[in-house]
Amino acid sequence: MLNKVCVLTVKVLDLNEAIDFYTNRLDFEVSKYYGEKIVSLKHNEIPIVLEEDHIESGGAGKTVLLGILSHDIEKDFAKLKEKGVKLVFEEPKPCPPGRYFIIEDPSGNQIEIVEFSN
Template sequence: MLNKVCVLTIKVRDLKESLEFYTNVLDFKVSKQYGEKIVSLVHNEVPIVLEEVETVGVGRNQVLLGILSEDIEKDFRQLKDKGVKVIFDEPMPCPPGRYFIIEDPNGNQLEIVEFSNMN
């Protein structure tokens, strides 16, 4: 079932500036750095990830809700079969495993994530 939120991604224009805000103003701590453009913050409940992207603004989610998948291939097929708009042709790799993005009826994007690279 796809009914468990597993990550919250915040799209930012400038990762360095955003880290300054989230760590020095809001007192979050960095949990893990995934390359130059993705940082995970320490959070007791749902992980919060800052991701630097080139375009932030109107028509794009700035906050992306991640929903946990236990079987990414099965969920991918089932959602396509139900007529859900799937953004990718197949699940894609990401630092913690694999993911794909769907859109709700209002155009909001939701990330479906399977954690398979977590050791």
């Protein structure tokens, strides 16, 4: 079942500037660095991830990405493809915590389907 939100990704233009904003102004703390372009923030509920991405402002579904938990990414990918859901990738891809793929809702909002490896 794909009905559990597991992560919220915020796309940012400058990761260092975003870390400064979220930690020094909003009082979050950095939980973990995933390389040079991705960090997670400490949060008791849904993990919040900051990801540096050179996006254009104002684009629908391109700055905040809802992540939904998958327990079987291959099965969920096939099921959504069969149902005619718009898939952004041809197959699930690796990511720091496991594997993922992205779908789009009818308005073009992107939703990340994530399977954690541990």
